[in-house]
Amino acid sequence: MRISVVGTGYVGLVTGTCLAEVGHTVTCVDLDEKKVKMLKESRSPIYEPGLEPLIQLNLEHERLFFTTNLEESLKGADVAFVAVGTPEGEDGSADLSYVRAVAKSIGDKCSGNLLVIVKSTVPVGTCDVVDNIIQDTLKARGAKYRVTVGSNPEFLKEGAAVNDFLHPDRIVAGVTNEQDAELLRELYTVFVIDDPSKLFIVDRRSSELIKYGSNAMLATRISFMNELARLCEKVGADIDNVRRGMGSDARIGRKFLWAGPGYGGSCFPKDVAALVKTGDQFGVSLEILKSVTTANESQKKHAASKVVRHFHGNLKGKTIAIWGLAFKPGTDDVREAPAITIIETLLDAGATVIGHDPKGQDNFSREIGSKKGLTYVDNAYDAVKNADALVLVTEWPEYKRPNFEKIGMLMRGKIVFDLRNQWSFKNLKALGFHYECIGRPDEIMAQNLKL
Ligand SMILES: NC(=O)c1ccc[n+]([C@@H]2O[C@H](COP(=O)([O-])OP(=O)(O)OC[C@H]3O[C@@H](n4cnc5c(N)ncnc54)[C@H](O)[C@@H]3O)[C@@H](O)[C@H]2O)c1
Structure with missing residues (x-):
């Protein structure tokens, strides 16, 4: 053809x-x-x-x-x-x-x-x-x-x-x-x-709607789990245990149940918004989807606020390393990436930010524009040199098992925020790091280690 x-x-x-x-x-x-x-x-x-x-x-x-x-x-x-x-x-x-x-x-x-x-x-x-x-x-x-x-x-x-x-x-x-x-x-x-x-x-119309329905369902699962993760942080439960327990129900399934810093990308945010708009145009208010967007925006801010709160709201004089700028691993696409909200929040609070991403750096600097206090490096370990905190935003494979002993020596402060729940609380604690992640409060992770 x-x-x-x-x-x-x-x-x-x-x-x-x-x-x-x-x-x-x-x-x-x-x-x-x-x-x-x-x-x-x-x-x-x-x-x-x-x-x-x-x-x-x-x-x-x-x-x-x-x-x-x-x-x-x-x-x-x-x-x-x-x-x-x-x-x-x-x-x-x-x-x-x-x-x-x-x-x-x-x-x-x-x-x-x-x-x-x-x-x-x-x-x-x-x-x-x-x-x-x-x-x-x-x-x-x-x-x-x-x-x-x-x-x-x-x-x-x-x-x-x-x-x-x-x-x-x-x-x-x-x-x-x-x-x-x-x-x-x-x-x-x-x-x-x-x-x-x-x-x-x-038929054509069903085909068009299958696409929106699919993306909206996936975005809903993510926002749902992010809200449960926030509840875990308050009630003292571990979102990873909750995820595994829920996901083993065949009716629910294991995929798209990961809590994190909110979804981004060129599809989910705009497709949810467009489907909501279609609903409004036809007199069907899609209430669940309206909340999905609100919950996602709130989750990006919640993720950034963990860092700001740790430094009591003032990041002046602090250097924060960001690992991961693309909206997900394996792509250089940074459209609507959570890293945008997170970095802007940190800069607003007075921080100096050093960003690293294996593929998304050029697109990111174009997307966010030049910002005072924001620079990029080509090597992940260069980002953490003299940093007060390290924030994992995108779970690229090369970030999954880094050399934390080396990181600890390079950093000024031994503070990590794992916004993708990739790292081991136990190992990082043993190396003397302050460790925060999503939906897994310290006391419950410590307790779970004994189970
Ligand atoms: N990116 C994804 O993961 C993904 C997945 C599924 C569906 N989609 C959908 O597919 C569509 C395209 O997405 P994308 O991410 O590939 O977009 P993109 O922005 O990467 O690419 C669009 C391309 O179209 C070109 N273009 C615009 N007007 C043109 C014209 N008149 N003639 C020729 N070229 C023109 C642009 O120059 C650009 O290169 C969107 O509707 C998106 O929602 C995207």
């Missing part, structure tokens, strides 16, 4: 590359000339494990092409994916301006029959809007092509995106006719060869 992918970000680039990997001829198009230039040189503009070698291989085999010219990418294409951003608008709803612009351009530039697949996360009814824009544009230029629109939300996880795309839990597609359903089966069967029932072909 010949495929055009419009938008070469985290989703579009992985989609295009993986479709080329299974043998399709794919042209990825992006407005960003710098990105396209890098990609033509086999360099990935984003960090995603395993992606760059696949780009290189498929460029070499002439199955993958990059361009800034939409018309060129649509020539002879059977399918065009729309994978542009749908950021949060000012009122919380999804900003569909990029999606609308692409729909108009496809209507203007396509030169044959085409199935347009909306992969961007879009509110219910957006495929109808895209369809109308394309049909109106085709009509205005007197073109008689059969252009149809399908929904195919993406569920990949940054940090594991290539594997998720090649070996998905499920693929969801929404169509309006059997011909499009057949084309999608042809496109995707190869990825679900182990179990074809993983491919769900449904």
